[in-house]
Amino acid sequence: MVDSFILDDRSEGVTGTGWFAGSYKYCEDANGGGLSWHHDDGQNKGRVSAVYSLSGRNTSGCFAVSEWHPGGESCSRYLPRRVPITLTHGSPADPTVTHVFIDQSRNGGGWNLLGFFYFAQGFGQVVSSNAGTDQCDRSVCCARTATALTS
DSSP states (O other): OOOEEEEETTSTTEEEESOEEEOOHHHHGGGTTTOOEEEOTTOSTTSOEEEEEOTTOOOOEEEEEEEEOOOSHHHHTTSOSOEEEEEEEEETTEEEEEEEEEOTTSSTTSEEEEEEEEEOTTOOEEEEEOTTOOOOSOOOTTOSEEEEEEO
16 A cells, blocks of 8 residues: 655644745746745745654655655746755654755756655654755745655
8 A cells, every 4th residue: 555645834743943935926837826835035044944744643664755846947046956854764763864955946846756764653754944055035945845755
């Protein structure tokens, strides 16, 4: 049986720090005509994050973890090239922390595979932040739909 789910910025168990809600005019046409999503508004570098928690989820196993961010030629040039994503996976007794980076100026408007990770039942999280991102108009560290897990 395939178990898959999407955690976005409005999902239960997803929290944000320092983020702004709203659309961005250059990303509206490429992503459904002005859909609202969270972003850093080009501010507070290093202080904005989104935490996608798996706490309380009644599922475990090896998951393909993917990330989604807005795209389109008019949007992509305003997005950062090195967004840090930290995954805490494994089990509470033996946690593993993995750091990956995603170039949000490329491959937007679709799912981008971050890797395959084991998550014990009710354990783990994915954290996206704007720490170390380049100074651009918007960092979509907290994009409208950000993390998909498929076993």
